[in-house]
Amino acid sequence: MAEATRDPFVESRHLGAAVIAGPEGVRHAWGDPERVILPRSAVKMIQALPLVVSGAADAAGLGPEHLALACASHQGAEMHTRRVADWLAALGLSEADLRCGPQWPADRAARDALIRAEAAPSQLHNNCSGKHAGMLTLARHLGAGPEYHLPDHPVQVACREAFEAVTGAPSPGYGIDGCALPNFAGRLDRIAQAMAWFATAQTRDDAESRAAARLVAAMTAHPELVAGEGRACTDLMRAGGGRVAVKTGAEGVFTAILPEAGLGVALKIADGATRAADCAVTALLVRLGALSAEDPAVAARLEAPIRNRRGDTVGHIRPAPDLRA
Amino acid sequence: MAEATRDPFVESRHLGAAVIAGPEGVRHAWGDPERVILPRSAVKMIQALPLVVSGAADAAGLGPEHLALACASHQGAEMHTRRVADWLAALGLSEADLRCGPQWPADRAARDALIRAEAAPSQLHNNCSGKHAGMLTLARHLGAGPEYHLPDHPVQVACREAFEAVTGAPSPGYGIDGCALPNFAGRLDRIAQAMAWFATAQTRDDAESRAAARLVAAMTAHPELVAGEGRACTDLMRAGGGRVAVKTGAEGVFTAILPEAGLGVALKIADGATRAADCAVTALLVRLGALSAEDPAVAARLEAPIRNRRGDTVGHIRPAPDLRA
Numbered sequence: 001m002a003e004a005t006r007d008p009f010v011e012s013r014h015l016g017a018a019v020i021a022g023p024e025g026v027r028h029a030w031g032d033p034e035r036v037i038l039p040r041s042a043v044k045m046i047q048a049l050p051l052v053v054s055g056a057a058d059a060a061g062l063g064p065e066h067l068a069l070a071c072a073s074h075q076g077a078e079m080h081t082r083r084v085a086d087w088l089a090a091l092g093l094s095e096a097d098l099r100c101g102p103q104w105p106a107d108r109a110a111r112d113a114l115i116r117a118e119a120a121p122s123q124l125h126n127n128c129s130g131k132h133a134g135m136l137t138l139a140r141h142l143g144a145g146p147e148y149h150l151p152d153h154p155v156q157v158a159c160r161e162a163f164e165a166v167t168g169a170p171s172p173g174y175g176i177d178g179c180a181l182p183n184f185a186g187r188l189d190r191i192a193q194a195m196a197w198f199a200t201a202q203t204r205d206d207a208e209s210r211a212a213a214r215l216v217a218a219m220t221a222h223p224e225l226v227a228g229e230g231r232a233c234t235d236l237m238r239a240g241g242g243r244v245a246v247k248t249g250a251e252g253v254f255t256a257i258l259p260e261a262g263l264g265v266a267l268k269i270a271d272g273a274t275r276a277a278d279c280a281v282t283a284l285l286v287r288l289g290a291l292s293a294e295d296p297a298v299a300a301r302l303e304a305p306i307r308n309r310r311g312d313t314v315g316h317i318r319p320a321p322d323l324r325a
Numbered sequence: 326m327a328e329a330t331r332d333p334f335v336e337s338r339h340l341g342a343a344v345i346a347g348p349e350g351v352r353h354a355w356g357d358p359e360r361v362i363l364p365r366s367a368v369k370m371i372q373a374l375p376l377v378v379s380g381a382a383d384a385a386g387l388g389p390e391h392l393a394l395a396c397a398s399h400q401g402a403e404m405h406t407r408r409v410a411d412w413l414a415a416l417g418l419s420e421a422d423l424r425c426g427p428q429w430p431a432d433r434a435a436r437d438a439l440i441r442a443e444a445a446p447s448q449l450h451n452n453c454s455g456k457h458a459g460m461l462t463l464a465r466h467l468g469a470g471p472e473y474h475l476p477d478h479p480v481q482v483a484c485r486e487a488f489e490a491v492t493g494a495p496s497p498g499y500g501i502d503g504c505a506l507p508n509f510a511g512r513l514d515r516i517a518q519a520m521a522w523f524a525t526a527q528t529r530d531d532a533e534s535r536a537a538a539r540l541v542a543a544m545t546a547h548p549e550l551v552a553g554e555g556r557a558c559t560d561l562m563r564a565g566g567g568r569v570a571v572k573t574g575a576e577g578v579f580t581a582i583l584p585e586a587g588l589g590v591a592l593k594i595a596d597g598a599t600r601a602a603d604c605a606v607t608a609l610l611v612r613l614g615a616l617s618a619e620d621p622a623v624a625a626r627l628e629a630p631i632r633n634r635r636g637d638t639v640g641h642i643r644p645a646p647d648l649r650a
Contacts, residue, residue, distance in 0.1 A: 004576070004597060006363055006500030006501070006502075006508070006576075007500060007501075008498060008500070009361070009363055009498070009500050009510055011362075011363050011500065011576050011597065012576050012577065012594075012595065012596050012597030013595050013596060014596050015340070015595075015596075036334070037336075038331055038334055038336050099635070100634060100635075101633060101634030101635035101636070102634060103634050112440050115437050115440045115441065116440065116441055126634055173333060173334070175331030175332060175333070175334050175336065175639065175640065176331070176332075176633055176637065176639040177331075177633065177639075178633050178634055178639075179633065179634060180633050180634070180635045180637065183331075185334055251329070251331075251336050251337050252337065269337075270337065270338050270340075270596075271337050271338060271339050271340075271594075271595075271596035271598055271601075272329060272336065272337030272598075273596055273597075273598070276596075308426060308501055308502065308503050308504065308505050309425060309426025309427060309428050309451055309503055309504060309505070310424070310425075310426035310505045311426070312501065312505065314500065314501040314502075314503075315500065
């Protein structure tokens with residue numbers, strides 16, 4: 001999928017699998033498309049479907065910013081934590097109702113402010129706090145209990161049903177994600193096909209498809225809420241100018257939704273490296289015409305410089321050649 | 326070499342190569358032992374050989390702590406930066422004479438102190454500042470110029486000669502390391518054999534072997550200076566109780582020197598993952614009897630828990646079974 005050079009040597013190599021799919025199935029694959037993966041945060045838009053389909057989002061008056069945060073792996077910047085705190089307050093809830101656990105924010109300003117205040121991070125800083133606020137919204141709408149993170153809670157049952165519906169197959173099980181939720185396993189090709197289902201949602205009028213189209217529109221309208229400044233999801237969605245929704249997941253997963261082409265993408269780096277997933281998804285989106293290789297934010301990920309601590313470029317992270325060609 | 330589970334699934338897999346060698350050559354290998362790698366910081370003890378062999382170390386009055394720092398990838402804690410600053414001052418030099426570039430310290434207390442002071446890290450915080458202090462010591466001893474980091478400087482020429490001597494082969498070239506020095510490429514089996522040469526140095530009386538034995542003794546006497554609290558090199562050398570010297574390198578390299586057995590170990594994770602290198606080298610050292618699997622610091626790396634942000638263990642990083650068996 002990608003390699004890291006320290007010129008003139010190729011220093012490290014990242015293997016993996018990638019699939020480009022239409023709603024009917026695989027169009028192009030590298031590696032084993034039937035590999036079962038844990039898609040992690042790359043399928044947060046699927047986990048957000050029940051929030052919208054159930055009517056919970058409308059009942060709570062959620063707008064596109066809320067829906068973007070429900071699909072986000074944000075970096076705990078003030079713009080993220082403030083919106084999630086306000087959302088919880090509007091529900092009559094607070095940070096203590098979250099079940100995601102605390103996380104140091106990746107946002108440098110937010111992290112440094114905590115260190116200077118000798119304060120600990122809260123659950124609001126957890127990159128998944130928007131997803132969890134969405135699940136609390138759904139739990140309240142369903143009249144279900146507060147332990148919404150447990151696998152047999154109605155919220156997680158709804159998430160599993162949504163995952164199995166859009167991937168078209170029963171999930172073989174789940175692992176527990178970093179934010180304590182069950183993360184349902186699925187085949188890479190079926191996850192790519194689910195992204196194609198999202199990509200074509202605006203052409204259909206069923207409730208699920210209308211919800212999917214709203215989520216894609218929310219992600220592309222608010223790239224900064226889906227991740228944050230300097231992050232791949234934010235940069236690539238901005239570079240796409242609304243033509244593509246992308247989402248990273250831990251351990252080297254990336255998905256992409258291309259509404260104009262009606263295509264979905266899913267990839268998994270076998271060793272779990274984010275640097276390789278960022279690079280490989282960028283190459284695939286250039287191949288598909290959704291991103292321009294001339295865009296500086298795209299070019300910086302197609303051939304990401306590796307610098308030494310004096311600032312000199314000493315190598316690059318590059319996609320496997322046949323991903324781009 | 327290792328896998329990361331998110332139970333019950335194996336989520337990510339790390340391929341690579343590992344070699345156990347005696348001074349005469351390969352004893353046991355996994356993957357391709359002839360693979361050419363950039364050994365990065367895992368061969369700092371080779372880069373420190375000219376400092377000792379030349380007489381520069383003795384002329385400057387360096388002791389075991391200095392030699393341990395010359396072989397270190399330290400985390401920029403106060404105990405590291407203070408010693409390097411004192412060392413430079415004793416040479417009549419300062420931080421400005423280093424050529425490694427500044428780096429944020431991995432040591433949490435040092436990092437937080439800089440953030441609270443709204444200060445930037447210096448070159449003293451660079452994990453390689455001890456190696457660079459050693460090179461400045463050698464440059465002065467040789468009467469060579471201040472740009473000791475350039476590939477044609479006498480210090481780097483001496484490092485290349487030392488690398489080629491202990492690996493027994495010309496290096497096919499170099500990449501520029503994170504600290505701006507040339508990092509000479511070599512075959513994994515020959516690097517393992519060089520570690521076996523270090524492991525048997527105390528049985529020989531030539532100047533190079535005496536220098537090697539001093540460096541190994543310095544590393545095992547001061548594990549905390551070679552890395553820092555909580556780091557694999559420090560924890561494993563402490564667990565080894567002086568019976569093994571180990572050294573990590575960026576991009577998934579690890580070496581080990583076992584004087585009692587007269588063996589050397591070198592491994593490279595193909596994708597560059599430190600988590601896998603830490604795990605695999607631990608498994609090999611348990612296999613070789615240099616570490617006890619019952620030691621808590623060893624057990625924590627033989628089956629490293631992966632926790633979610635609520636603190637629950639949700640998976641493990643485990644070595645490939647045939648590394649241990």
